[in-house]
Amino acid sequence: MADRIETYGAFFLYYLREHKCPATRALHYVAAFLSLGTLLYGLLAGPWWIALFMPLAGYGPAWIAHFFIEKNRPATFKYPLWSLLSDYVMTALWLTGRLGRWLDRAGVERKGDAILQR
Numbered sequence: 001m002a003d004r005i006e007t008y009g010a011f012f013l014y015y016l017r018e019h020k021c022p023a024t025r026a027l028h029y030v031a032a033f034l035s036l037g038t039l040l041y042g043l044l045a046g047p048w049w050i051a052l053f054m055p056l057a058g059y060g061p062a063w064i065a066h067f068f069i070e071k072n073r074p075a076t077f078k079y080p081l082w083s084l085l086s087d088y089v090m091t092a093l094w095l096t097g098r099l100g101r102w103l104d105r106a107g108v109e110r111k112g113d114a115i116l117q118r
Contacts, residue, residue: 008082015075015086016106018066025090025099027065031058032091062087 005011019025035058042051059076066074076083093099103110 005079008085011075011079011082012086012089012102013106015083016090016103016108018072018075019070019090020108021065021069022110024065024070025094027061027069028087029091029094031061032087034058034061058084058087 005014019028035054038057039051039054042048042053059074062076063074066072074083075086090099090102093102100110
């Protein structure tokens with residue numbers, strides 16, 4: 001991927017293609033919940049410094065998925081903000097049962113994906 005992606009719409013389709021394995025997406029869902037949980041716990045229940053672990057809670061499972069399951073480089077390195085946003089967008093689409101349409105649109109084959117489809 002030598003060229004820079006200029007629009008978020010184009011990036012999101014690229015992002016989904018970089019998350020073609022169901023296990024990768026599952027670890028991203030876990031990461032999204034862990035990161036938000038860590039932030040909320042730190043800010044609401046304290047101690048406040050627990051919230052500082054949000055990046056580790058979010059990126060840890062996601063990067064493990066990329067390096068060991070997907071075997072690709074996380075989009076975070078080149079597109080940090082769009083990638084972070086897309087983690088939560090993908091999780092929200094999955095939770096609301098709308099991710100399948102987006103995976104189809106991105107050309108991601110969903111064979112063996114039954115457990116993770118809502």
